[in-house]
Amino acid sequence: QVQLVESGGGLVQAGGSLRLSCAASGRIFSINDMGWYRQAPGKQRELVAGITRGGSTNYADSAKGRFTISRDNAKNTAYLQMNSLKPEDTAVYYCNAEFRIAPGLDRYLEVWGQGTLVTVSS
Numbered sequence: 001q002v003q004l005v006e007s008g009g010g011l012v013q014a015g016g017s018l019r020l021s022c023a024a025s026g027r028i029f030s031i032n033d034m035g036w037y038r039q040a041p042g043k044q045r046e047l048v049a050g051i052t053r054g055g056s057t058n059y060a061d062s063a064k065g066r067f068t069i070s071r072d073n074a075k076n077t078a079y080l081q082m083n084s085l086k087p088e089d090t091a092v093y094y095c096n097a098e099f100r101i102a103p104g105l106d107r108y109l110e111v112w113g114q115g116t117l118v119t120v121s122s
């Protein structure tokens with residue numbers, strides 16, 4: 001059994017910064033892609049940023065230039081540095097990761113964290 005635990009959310013004023021962390025635990029063979037998603041009230045969950053095991057990244061247009069995703073494979077942890085936060089960034093942020101289900105097997109289990117709330121006040 002594997003799980004993801006997010007941390008680092010909270011209340012911040014517009015223009016401020018937060019750093020989210022996503023720590024994976026359990027019986028981990030390896031982790032493929034990792035990503036951060038968010039869901040604002042009344043809206044669908046959307047991708048914010050993704051990162052491959054090798055470090056290639058992609059961002060939603062809304063995050064480009066303000067957010068940075070990174071990961072530490074040795075610690076099985078992903079991060080999301082969020083700068084210049086805006087009220088429209090207010091949402092529950094979820095971590096997502098693909099876990100290899102067995103050594104040498106090219107099959108993955110997609111796991112979601114429980115989410116961490118980010119509130120940006122104007």
